[in-house]
Amino acid sequence: MDLIIKDKIKQVKKGDQAAYEDVVLFFQDKIFQHCYRMLGNKHEAEDIAQEAFIRAYVNIHSYDENRKFSTWLYRIATNLTIDRIRKRKPDYYLDAEVKGTDGLDMYSQLATNERLPEEEVQGMELQNYIQNEMLNLPPKYRSIIMLRYLEEFSLQEISDILDIPLGTVKTRIHRGREALRKKLRHV
Amino acid sequence: MDCNKEVVRLMHHHLDGDLSKEDETKLRMHLEGCKNCQKHFHELKRSITLLKSVDQVQVPANFTQQVMDKLPTEKKHMKYVR
Numbered sequence: 001m002d003l004i005i006k007d008k009i010k011q012v013k014k015g016d017q018a019a020y021e022d023v024v025l026f027f028q029d030k031i032f033q034h035c036y037r038m039l040g041n042k043h044e045a046e047d048i049a050q051e052a053f054i055r056a057y058v059n060i061h062s063y064d065e066n067r068k069f070s071t072w073l074y075r076i077a078t079n080l081t082i083d084r085i086r087k088r089k090p091d092y093y094l095d096a097e098v099k100g101t102d103g104l105d106m107y108s109q110l111a112t113n114e115r116l117p118e119e120e121v122q123g124m125e126l127q128n129y130i131q132n133e134m135l136n137l138p139p140k141y142r143s144i145i146m147l148r149y150l151e152e153f154s155l156q157e158i159s160d161i162l163d164i165p166l167g168t169v170k171t172r173i174h175r176g177r178e179a180l181r182k183k184l185r186h187v
Numbered sequence: 188m189d190c191n192k193e194v195v196r197l198m199h200h201h202l203d204g205d206l207s208k209e210d211e212t213k214l215r216m217h218l219e220g221c222k223n224c225q226k227h228f229h230e231l232k233r234s235i236t237l238l239k240s241v242d243q244v245q246v247p248a249n250f251t252q253q254v255m256d257k258l259p260t261e262k263k264h265m266k267y268v269r
Contacts, residue, residue: 017258024251032246046247053254130241149238155203174199177231184234 001026005069012060024053027070030151031077037146038081040135048084052077067160074151074161078143085139126187133183141176148173190217194224198231 005026011019031052036045055076056063063072134142147153147161155173159166197214200206206214218225 017255020258021251021255024254028250028254029243029246032250033243036244037241042244042247045244046250050250050254050257054257057258126237127240127242130237134238134241145238149235150241170199170203173203174196177199177202177234178195180234180238181227181230184237185230187237 002068006065009060009063009065009069012057020057023069027053027073030070031073034074034077034146034151035081037131037134037150038078038139038143039084040131044084048080049077052080055080068157071157071160074147074153075163078147078161082139082143129187130184133180136183137176137179141172141179144169144172145176145180190221190224194218194221195227198224198228202231202235 005023008019008023012023028049032045032049035049035052036042039045039048052073056073059076063069134145137145143162144158147158148155153161155166155169159169162169194214194217197206197210197217200210201214218228
């Protein structure tokens with residue numbers, strides 16, 4: 001499959017727009033899924049996923065063919081979702097990083113039980129509950145946890161996608177898992 | 188071993204698959220004798236399992252077509268590139 005994609009990208013670079021259709025078809029599920037998990041809203045996810053494919057197309061000449069196309073595409077999509085999250089005004093002060101916590105925001109400072117009493121959890125579908133808790137992780141942990149466990153990228157690939165050092169990926173995945181453990185342990 | 192930090196650090200290295208044989212043994216030995224750490228380790232693994240159980244959502248119909256419709260029109264000079 002990688003070879004077919006590589007070939008299609010070459011055609012796109014030569015100006016064959018129609019060849020891009022197969023690229024979008026091949027990645028649409030994955031990229032939409034990723035955006036949805038980052039944003040928690042289908043309309044926003046559709047919007048951002050479309051934008052990601054359009055940006056990839058417009059900037060196709062800056063894509064280095066020696067690297068994996070999927071990595072490059074995921075990077076565009078992830079950056080767009082994080083930008084979108086930042087622009088959400090009402091939550092703005094809760095999203096602000098708390099000094100000295102390396103990206104933990106005010107949400108992470110709230111006790112889980114305050115937001116969702118256990119009786120409420122039982123009434124809710126487990127799936128929704130997990131999705132919700134995931135959305136309460138700070139975006140920079142959320143993206144890594146999802147890329148690792150739902151999209152099954154290696155830590156090295158995640159480092160390439162997010163353009164951050166492998167050591168930072170490891171630190172963040174550790175913290176992300178701990179945060180998730182605290183949110184899900186009473187399920 | 189310090190339960191709070193050292194063992195938890197080993198747990199995470201284990202989950203990332205980069206724990207040396209020596210440390211793997213160290214972790215296993217500690218877990219055998221420490222209920223609290225056992226619980227912590229179990230909770231970590233369980234939260235990953237729960238996470239993975241989340242359903243996929245369906246990509247909207249016509250997604251690809253909509254992207255194609257929104258692409259900027261091909262630049263004329265591109266057509267001469269061979």
